[in-house]
Amino acid sequence: MRRGRGRRQAAVRRVEDLLDRISGRSDDKRDQRRTEPWLGARNLDVQRDRDTFDRLVQLDFDYLMALPLAAPAHVLQDLLPQSVLGRAQNGHGWFTDEFGTSLRFPDATFDRVLTVLEQGRPHLRGDQVRRRRGERLARFGAWLLERLDEPELELVIDGEPLFGIDFLASGKVETRAFLAGLVLAGHMDDWNWRRTAMQLHRLTYAGDPLHIGGGEIMIVDAERFALCGLGDTGAREFDDEQLRTLRDVGVICRDPAADYAFPAYDQAFFRRRLGDGVCDDLAMIWVGAHHGWAGLLGAFVMDAVDTYDKYLRDLTWGGYDGWLAAQVQRRFREREGRPLVGDREILDLIAFAAKRNDPPINLSSSHRRLIQVEQGAAEPTLLNHWRFLQGDPVFDIQLGFSRVPARLFYAVAKTRLDAAGLGVREPEYAVARPRRR
DSSP, X not given: OHHHXXXXXXXXXXXXXXXXXXXXXXGGGTTOOOOSOXXXXXXXXXXXXXXXXXXXXXXXXXXXXXXXXXXXXXXXXXXXXXXXXXXXXXXXXXOBOTTOOEEEOTTOOHHHHHHHHTTTOGGGOHHXXXXXXXXXXXXXXXXXXXXXXXXXXXXXXXXXXXXXXXXXXXXXXXXXXXXXXXXXXXXXXXXXXXXXXXXXXXXXXXXXXXXXXXXXXXXXXXXXXXXXXXXXXXXXXXXXXXXXXXXXXXXXXXXXTSOEETTTEEEEEEXXXXXXXXXXXXXXXXXXXXXXXXXHHHHHHHHHHXXXXXXXXXXXXXXXXXXXXXXXXXXXXXXXXXXXXXXXXXXXXXXXXXXTSSSOOOOOOOHHHHTBOOTTOSSOHHHHHHHHHHTOOEEOOEETTTTEEHHHHHHHHHHHXXXXXXOOOOOOEEOOOOOXX
């Protein structure tokens, strides 16, 4: 017993040291000062500034619900609180004051946003939204795994297209290609795959060292995680020793076979390497170039899975997207003696879509942005990407949160496809037109 107590005390000392280093309290960082420029933003507190927070959450949610999105309201009401959360934490959208100053709420949470929204919408209570999101994922996973042997798939469950996305009901798709896109997208965020991709593809297309940021989503004991005061675990790197320490003291969970449910447990992203990650738009274009329309849709659907997986009641070890991709690969190994998608293809995709490959790009559209009809377009952004691959005129819009011009993005995509031996025609651009309100 004494020896076990000694190990635990040593672990506690290690986590205290870890907290010192992470928070900047160690000797070599004690005198550091803030160096980033003033960006015209204010940090507020959800409780202290409750009236402001509640008002802006309602305004932002109503605004997002009014956007032209390729999904019905009952789906969007479970999806868009996630967008509101990101905008609240970063001072985007309606989270500004009358002078245009960004109002950031770093302590905002998904459930705190829903606590505001449920005041006029009782069906948006936090536990109900998390349950419905989880049921949507479980229903899709069961539906998919029952149909791996079918030559074609109609992307509809119980009369509704997958994740409510209307263009997914446009016709049947070839199953293997759809599954290939799904598996590829299910692995591209995995840190071990990204690390291996940098070992295989050491240089960008321009011959510079290839750097890819990333991390791991882990299940944590919610109470112990809060008591540690780690803050934003995605804003700094964690090495193996630090993660081992957090496991030793019970912050990070150990048993992959156990059942974990919110709120006793939660998910946290631990960054393993600083830097830009992967551009989802480029990844989907690469998949579409290799596997066609069905592959593009498979990658897009897995991106939806990854989005919904962020806030659930029942948590999946390694994430539901990673679990589902692994299940598909395992079934094909058992049936055909090899996985559907080979390792090299996964690594090639990650390197191609890395934001810091050449030419670099500062873009990764969220699921919401991919299903949104942007100003000047006639269809959602994902379909604009397919037009580009087909050589059809693309709409000259702005993409993602960073508002990257389509002319810049598609020029980058074409250059990279050419470098990868997957050349497409020089894009033509449709005349922008005002969107009807």
